[in-house]
Amino acid sequence: MKNNKWGYSGNTAPEYWEKLLDEFKDCGGTKQSPINISKSIKKNSLTKIEFWTGIANIRKQNSDNFHVYFVENSHKLKLDDKEYELIQFHFHTGSEHTVNNHQAKMEIHFVHQSEDNNLLVIGVFAELGEKNKTLSDVFLMANHIQLELKELLPKDRSYYTYSGSLTTPPCTEGIKWVVFKKSISIDRLTLQKWEKLLKNNFRPPLAVNGRKIFFKPDI
Ligand SMILES: [Zn+2]
Numbered sequence: 001m002k003n004n005k006w007g008y009s010g011n012t013a014p015e016y017w018e019k020l021l022d023e024f025k026d027c028g029g030t031k032q033s034p035i036n037i038s039k040s041i042k043k044n045s046l047t048k049i050e051f052w053t054g055i056a057n058i059r060k061q062n063s064d065n066f067h068v069y070f071v072e073n074s075h076k077l078k079l080d081d082k083e084y085e086l087i088q089f090h091f092h093t094g095s096e097h098t099v100n101n102h103q104a105k106m107e108i109h110f111v112h113q114s115e116d117n118n119l120l121v122i123g124v125f126a127e128l129g130e131k132n133k134t135l136s137d138v139f140l141m142a143n144h145i146q147l148e149l150k151e152l153l154p155k156d157r158s159y160y161t162y163s164g165s166l167t168t169p170p171c172t173e174g175i176k177w178v179v180f181k182k183s184i185s186i187d188r189l190t191l192q193k194w195e196k197l198l199k200n201n202f203r204p205p206l207a208v209n210g211r212k213i214f215f216k217p218d219i
Contacts, residue, residue, distance in 0.1 A: 057071070
C-alpha cells in the first residue's frame with residue numbers, strides 16, 4: 001500500500017484511481033468495495049466465525065495514506081471450514097462501508113489470507129462512546145506492541161457478508177467480506193487523534209450491481 005500514486009483528495013482521489021495506472025483498472029470493476037449495505041438476506045445457516053485468540057505481536061509500518069499493523073505471530077480464524085491467517089489490520093476514518101447510508105466514525109479492516117491465497121477481510125465499525133483501551137494503545141504504540149486483538153471486536157458477532165474487492169488500488173476483486181453489524185466504541189479524544197493522523201482515508205461506497213448481501217445473526 002506504500003505509494004505516491006493514489007490518494008483520497010485532489011486529482012488522485014478514488015474517482016480517478018481506475019485511470020491513474022493500467023494496473024489500477026480493476027478499480028472501475030462491477031464488484032467493488034466498499035458498498036452501502038441496505039437490503040440483506042438473512043441466512044441463519046451461515047456458520048459462526050471461529051476467531052483468533054491470544055496475544056498478537058504487532059509491528060507498525062507507515063505509508064502515505066495508512067498506518068499498517070502487521071501481525072507477526074500466527075492468528076488463524078476459521079469460516080466455513082476454511083482457515084485464514086491474519087496478515088495485518090489498519091484503520092479508516094470515517095468508515096468505508098455504510099449501513100442504510102450511515103457512515104460510522106471509523107472502520108477497522110482485518111486482512112486475512114488462506115493457504116490457497118483467498119483473501120478475507122473483516123470490517124469492524126467504531127462509533128463514539130466509552131474508551132476502548134486497545135484502540136488508544138494501538139494509537140500510542142511505537143514500532144512494536146503485544147495485545148489481544150479480540151478487544152477490537154464487538155461482543156455480538158452478527159455479520160453481513162458479500163463478495164467485493166480491496167478498497168485501495170489495485171482494487172482486486174474476489175475478496176470475501178465480513179462486516180459486523182454492531183460497532184465497538186471509541187472515545188472522542190482518541191478518535192480525534194486518529195482522524196488527525198489518517199485524515200479522510202476512506203473510499204466512498206460503490207454500486208452493489210445485483211450482488212447478494214447475506215446477514216448472519218449471532219444466535
Ligand atoms: Zn482497509
